[in-house]
Amino acid sequence: MTTSSTLAAGGSPARGKRFPTHSPMERVRRRVFWPFVLPALAGMVIFYFAPIVFVAWLSLNKWSGFGPMRFVGTANYQQLWLDPTFTTSIVNTFKILVIVGVITFVLAFALTLVLRQMTGKHFVRSVLFFPNLINALIFAIFAGMLFNPNGLVNTALHWVGITDAPKWLAPDNQFTLIMAILIWSSTGYFTSIIMSGVDQIPPYYYEAASLDGAGPIRQFFTVTLPLSWDVVSVCAILWTMSSVKVFELILVFGGTRASSPNSQNWTTAIYVYLSAFQANAGRAFGLAAAAALVSLALVAVLTLGLRRLLRREAIEL
Template structure:
């Protein structure tokens, strides 16, 4: 009878201690400044960008609402189409190359004695400013008779003709190679941090069964780090959509915009906002920025759905 009475009673709330009461009092004073900064510097500009994408505005004077006209101008612009295709190329091709290198080095570094030192060396290019990297690769791949860069010097030393690596039709591949070289260390570090959590006995069992390094990676490493690979893919997608400095330095002469066929979406936004085409077109720039946001949203959502797997416990 006593048990039934106890079961029928509702659980009494825990006593509110002075410590808990003080924490509740401090919640909003500490949270409101962060929320205010988030709204002012992120939410507000994002909403303003979406709104200005439906207008025509040169930065001064009246703002004219034009509806979807700016998006129609984007679709009819050859430079925007080139920028969109180039950006997709950086995301897909550059991402594939980066993760292939990350996976290969993950297999090699797992059993290496000085793996932490090698990780630090591989991570180093990621902390160098993209402008500096662009200038470095510009010197390496320079094509100038009598003053060749290192790449063409080596080609000519082997009896091969010099190549115009930085010409508009070739520079995209040079940028992709530079991005893979500079970014792979970051994703190798992320992958190795996830590999370090895997119990060593799983690899020992795989070795006893005669599994090769590739089979160990496919059967042990990849399934147990799949969630980390998905997060790394999202990070790459977001970063690749915003590529600007490397293309600006390698494809351009350094003082003004590169040829439009080498542009990315970020360079297109810059050109319409601050470029040398004349009067700024902030409506078109904001419309392109909205396209970038939509592109990131679609790609990240698709990537998360494709890489959705049941979580493995170990």
């Protein structure tokens, strides 16, 4: 009677309850726990924690990739602190995180409002998601074709009478264009995820809100957003982690085979890569490791802070 009372409908354990300590099911669960957990735990130690420990040790040394390491203590971190290029990369990373993130989510919420009751919304969602299937290298090449002085954009502007077209690819404008491309490529991805959560909201909530006189905007803030808050929180964390890893777009957009991108466009990921593999400037694996650890700490702090900021009481449908 005790065991049966702890089972939810369908024979599964009720949430928050466990089998009695001496029941056969509890003994089986304890017996198979470690055999199932150990392979995943070993994989995390080998492929995640061990590399982090090695990078932490490497960040305290000076090493070009060849020959012995030379211990220098915190000299690499001091060099990062005094390097204006690293400061620029941190600022650019925050710009992508905040500016691109805010605009992307505003557009994603607006598209959710528009598409929620649209006929053929699944097809439109697939079209919006399509840019996420394309490698960022293609975006960089395509943007170069569109925005070069003789490209399609300037040609179209010339046809409408604008002869003094902006210099889209000028060093001062490149990062703004990069952020615009990131917004375009990311909006559909997060719109698809948010709409998948919105699709799970029962229609009668919206019917009740309509009877109370709530319009689409009011329905979004009183029904859609609260009931899909968990999905929105996951999207915010995904964006926080992905914004720190923006790499290929900037590398190809502003660089060539013979030169690196303009330092005004660098992010922390570009800084780590070029510190380690830019042969003409000297390979500095210790400096790259220090920059990578700072980036990891940045992601960890932002993710934990965002999880705490977005924590809400669960709402059951």
